[in-house]
Amino acid sequence: xxxxxxxxxxxxxxxxxxxxxxxxxxxxxxxxxxxxxxxxxxxxxxxxxxxxxxxxxxxxxxxxxxxxxxxxxxxxxxxxxxxxxxxxxxxxxxxxxxxxxxxxxxxxxxxxxxxxxxxxxxxxxxxxxxxxxxxxxxxxxxxxxxxxxxxxxxxxxxxxxxxxxxxxxxxxxxxxxxxxxxxxxxxxxxxxxxxxxxxxxxxxxxxxxxxxxxxxxxxxxxxxxxxxxxxxxxxxxxxxxxxxxxxxxxxxxxxxxxxxxxxxxxxxxxxxxxxxxxxxxxxxxxx
Numbered sequence: 001x002x003x004x005x006x007x008x009x010x011x012x013x014x015x016x017x018x019x020x021x022x023x024x025x026x027x028x029x030x031x032x033x034x035x036x037x038x039x040x041x042x043x044x045x046x047x048x049x050x051x052x053x054x055x056x057x058x059x060x061x062x063x064x065x066x067x068x069x070x071x072x073x074x075x076x077x078x079x080x081x082x083x084x085x086x087x088x089x090x091x092x093x094x095x096x097x098x099x100x101x102x103x104x105x106x107x108x109x110x111x112x113x114x115x116x117x118x119x120x121x122x123x124x125x126x127x128x129x130x131x132x133x134x135x136x137x138x139x140x141x142x143x144x145x146x147x148x149x150x151x152x153x154x155x156x157x158x159x160x161x162x163x164x165x166x167x168x169x170x171x172x173x174x175x176x177x178x179x180x181x182x183x184x185x186x187x188x189x190x191x192x193x194x195x196x197x198x199x200x201x202x203x204x205x206x207x208x209x210x211x212x213x214x215x216x217x218x219x220x221x222x223x224x225x226x227x228x229x230x231x232x233x234x235x236x237x238x239x240x241x242x243x244x245x246x247x248x249x250x251x252x253x254x255x256x257x258x259x260x261x262x263x264x265x266x267x268x269x270x271x272x273x274x275x276x277x278x279x280x281x282x283x284x285x286x287x
Contacts, residue, residue, distance in 0.1 A: 087162025090139060106142065107149045117141050123178035135167060143168055144175030188254050203250040214255065216276075218245045218267050221259070235263035243270050 102110045117138050124141065126134035135143075139161060147157050147168065154168045161168075191199065196213050203212045220241035225233060233240040241263035247256040258274040271277060 085162035085164075086159075090142065090161050094142070105149070106145050108145075113138075113141070113145075119182060120175070120178045123182060124174055135163060135171070139163075140171045141175060143171040147172050148175075184257075188257055191255055199249045206250050214247045214249050216245065216247045216271070218243050218270060220244075220263050229262075232262040232264050239263075243267075245270055245274055245276075247276070 097105070097110070099109055102108065102113065106113060108116070120141060121137060125137045126140075128134050143157060143161050143163065146152065146160070147154070152160075154165045157168045158165050163171075191213075199213045200211060203214075204210045220235050220237065221244050222239060222241050223233065225240040230240065233242065235241045242259060243261045243263055243265060244257070244259040245267075246254055246258075248254050256276060258270075258276070261270055261273060265273075
């Protein structure tokens with residue numbers, strides 16, 4: 001009986017000891033968890049304070065930068081919207097061209113080129129923006145002249161002048177539109193009676209042809225075949241084109257130009273359909 005009582009007291013003692021130890025371990029873990037939570041909250045507060053300081057510093061730097069930029073009179077250089085392209089040929093080599101080299105490369109003298117730029121300035125000159133520096137007027141005109149004079153690919157012209165293919169295409173289109181608007185009415189005009197007599201006298205004295213006021217001929221301009229009626233533009237030479245008809249006086253100056261008809265038409269029919277056709281009123285110029 002005493003042996004059983006001893007066993008009961010031993011078991012109760014072990015249970016009380018384990019319970020007390022478990023309670024102690026729980027208290028220790030609870031305190032450790034509270035300390036970790038406090039450390040985390042403290043770290044979060046420190047980070048928030050640091051970000052607030054950084055934000056204040058960033059806003060201060062931004063205000064200072066805005067003030068500094070506002071004091072500048074020049075525009076910022078482009079850094080994102082343009083690519084670096086080599087243009088040494090136009091910037092370094094072309095300025096050293098002789099008169100002969102100008103005629104060989106651009107089909108005109110430098111003086112004529114400058115005169116042409118001044119004439120086309122109202123339609124072709126562009127202004128710099130905050131995003132990029134525009135292509136100068138002389139360079140835009142030179143790009144168009146080079147393309148029209150050589151027939152080179154847009155990519156080759158772009159590499160030569162240090163511009164993109166899109167810029168070359170736009171320069172050519174804008175040059176042609178500006179020339180049609182500003183130059184054609186001034187340079188290609190229908191002569192009056194006195195001018196006709198002067199032209200006929202010059203041709204007779206210079207070439208020995210009486211009662212002649214000019215020479216007429218046509219030329220096929222290559223085009224990409226249109227989607228509709230492409231067969232009409234297929235000429236006798238085996239490619240697609242439109243016809244350009246021009247009339248020049250004894251000095252080689254144009255006084256009538258007509259273009260736009262399909263390349264399959266005969267020259268005689270082009271003449272009949274043009275402004276010089278029989279029974280049609282002549283116009284100062286057409287394009």
